[in-house]
Amino acid sequence: MNNNAYNEFANQDFKSLSTWLFSLNPYEFSLIASILGFAISTTLTVDQQNSLGNFMELLGQVILTINAQSSTLQRKQNKHTNIKPIIESSNLEEEIIKIKEELIKLRHDTFVDKKF
Numbered sequence: 001m002n003n004n005a006y007n008e009f010a011n012q013d014f015k016s017l018s019t020w021l022f023s024l025n026p027y028e029f030s031l032i033a034s035i036l037g038f039a040i041s042t043t044l045t046v047d048q049q050n051s052l053g054n055f056m057e058l059l060g061q062v063i064l065t066i067n068a069q070s071s072t073l074q075r076k077q078n079k080h081t082n083i084k085p086i087i088e089s090s091n092l093e094e095e096i097i098k099i100k101e102e103l104i105k106l107r108h109d110t111f112v113d114k115k116f
Contacts, residue, residue: 024032041049 021029021032040052044052
């Protein structure tokens with residue numbers, strides 16, 4: 001790739017393109033991808049289509065992998081922040097005692113209300 005071609009490519013306004021793409025509904029988004037796929041493939045040889053298709057597949061896989069790892073780390077962080085206050089709670093034993101007392105009261109009420 002020569003420097004002029006690279007500079008032309010690198011100086012594109014990809015931000016406005018991505019903003020426009022992300023504003024489309026799912027059907028329009030898919031339609032644009034289909035039209036671009038057909039338009040691009042007609043000008044390429046079979047080998048070029050294969051190479052470019054594999055490149056785009058890899059690009060998508062990298063984006064999905066980054067997203068999946070970010071989601072995993074975020075869920076892990078959220079899980080620890082939600083559990084930590086419960087574990088550190090000094091009232092935990094008191095809560096268990098209250099639950100046991102309530103359970104005993106419910107059992108007692110059940111036996112008292114029964115008619116034999």
